Amino acid sequence: MRGNKNIEVLIQMIILVSIALFLTFLLVTNKINYYVHPRYRLGIWACAVTLFLLAFRLIFELRKGRHNSNSRKYAIYMIPLVFAIVFPVVEGGNANKVIAESANSSVLDEITNLEDKTESSLGDSEDENALNDSVEYDYLFDEDGSTYEEPEDKSLKYPTEMIDGVISISEEYFASWYYDLYDYLEDFKGKRYQFLAQVYSMEGLGEDEFLAGRYIMVCCATDLTGYGIVCKSDFREELKEDQWILVTATIDEYDYNGTKIPYLADPVIEKAEAPADEYVYYNFY
């Protein structure tokens, strides 16, 4: 003796569980960072748990008889799962590799402190993945109200301590440092910096030139872009695409199609290990 099977409920359960498992897999393996900004982590955890609960609730409906259930209409929910399995995300994803827009625009002249305002709230927590939004908002409102003075020389916003004449730019500063570098090149010129970067090639560069940069994500993988600074090296051929390097170089300027852009002079390039987070995330709130 048997009851009538409820295929529809079974399929719904499978879909819910597999989406939840996929999300959990991404979260546990940290692959989620390739897709979306870490600030979504908490929401996605909540989502995965809720989906598991919804699937669990369906167990009680499994025994409810159902005839002529339309299982074909559920094929569409399989599309994301098929994509996720057949085309797994790779580092770099769909990013374009570019140099930043130059500072000609009036707006960009005013673009300034994107990250340094939030850095003190972020800096304390090494595991900033599970960002506590409310704390940050409070911080932002306080900061907006207070008299925060933007330094005249933008390079002073970043660490100035030198070790053997070199300033080290850590990952958390990279994005805003990079933008400021393009907008206020004069302030940075002549200073020697060290930072972790990847090797990007771009059309329009010389044979021994490449971009030393990082992938920067604002919101999710659709806006992921590899931003780099032009660098020249005699060992260009030995550097592979996307290879991790530790660059030590002096900021200089370079004429690129008529606009002045930063340039890394006298570079010393060492091979480096990939960091835990391959991308740099833009924390604006």
Next chain:
Amino acid sequence: MAVYIDVVTGFLESGKTTFIKELFTKKRKESYEKIILLVCEEGEKEYDLHFLEANHIILYMVEDPKEITDELFDRIEQMEEPDYILVEYNGTWDINPLLNVKIPNYYTFRNIVYVSEAETFFHYLSNMSALLHPHIKNSDYVIFNRFENINNSQKRRYKKQVRNINSNTKPYFLNKPADHKTLFDSFAPGEQFKTLITPGMVIALFIMILLCFLSNEILIRIYQYIQEISVSFLSILIQALPFILLGAFISSLIQVIIPSSRILNIISKHNIKSFIVAAFAGFFFPVCDCGLVPMISGLLKKRAPLPQIMTFWLTSAAVNPIVILSVLYAFPGNPRIAILRVLAGLFTGIMVGVILMILKIKTKDVLNDNLSFQTIGGDFLEVDKESRFYKASAVIKGTQIEFFRVLKYVIIGALVSSVGLLFLPETIQNFIGANVLIQYLIMLIAAMFMSTCSTSNAFIARSFTTSFSYPSILSFMALGPMLDFKNLIIFSETLKKGFLVQICVLTGVIGLITYSLLNLFI
């Protein structure tokens, strides 16, 4: 040998008995040797002895839905050992007890047919949908008889209604089942063979063969393209999932808990105040726009007034605190941009709402016809109403229904957007330095197809600053969430496509006015 159970259901006088009799009039190659006819209608003795004997039918009468039990089928099996069971089910009874019975392993429910008189069908459907719905949902066929007075457009409407309940159910207009060969054959004795090759399989095979002949280089290129689309697609989807779930929950909450009249009272006074309230309501729902769409749909299903709801929807992104913050941070030191973005959004949203009110467009005119079955009123949730947690479990079940419904459209929308994203940025580059009107149009198209979340599109807009003027960037930010193609696809589940086009054109035109104003003052 399998024993099939066929069920013919429908209201009294709907023509079930005629249908069953017709099944036996035309001679078949094979015939059953022992048929059990289970009649669940009270008292009606419509089958004469001659008919029963001629077709080897044994009649069983069931007069109470409580008699539909495992034991009944057990008894039939023990006593009669039939090779076929035909059930004439009562349309006013719940069909689930019948489907829930435990039957011997070699018994199978084969066909369930819902029979209805064509002329009364629509009347029953609109007044007793909770009763009809489960019957039609579980049916393989819906047979409309006595349809002579029904015109073709009405027939199409009937068919659409049935397909909306279950797209697998086949509606037929028939007076005699023998008239339709497929239908008639599906009642034939013996094993059924279903077609194994579907059009989808042929297409898949064709594509695979095609791929075999392509060169390696092209294959790698295709793989890379799909890889890129896949990453964009999944990232849009993953990012939207928590918001969709939240939106589905709120939508379900609105539909189950809050009585319609309450919502109507709050925002249906047709004065300026109601628009102002609607315009700023978005401030209290600081979620991503894709989470708001299911909620808006939920409100519309509750027949909330259209102009105010559309104002609420269109301005929600403009007054969303997270969006305002993101604009402030994308354009630091330039709060004017943020203020203008809010004003442009508010102006466009309120204007569209006011115009809708002047045009006197009612909510029920723009909702899809099939919506009577898509609202998750307590009836369709099939949860135990006696239970203390009735409302809670209804909300949870509703969340799940809404989630599946919206997710489908989000998947389609994300797919379209991710394909668009692959080609759009390069196309935009070609129009750098174009004239003011073309700039606006480009930004409008970008807003539609780039499907960037309202909370982050300020940063995308920032990257346009070198090539586009301020007003066009502002219109990109303001119109982005309003015209987002993904959102429109999600809306198409609830709203008529014609209306969506209307609202897009309206928003585009008002956007152009806003844009010209901005051009004058900046």
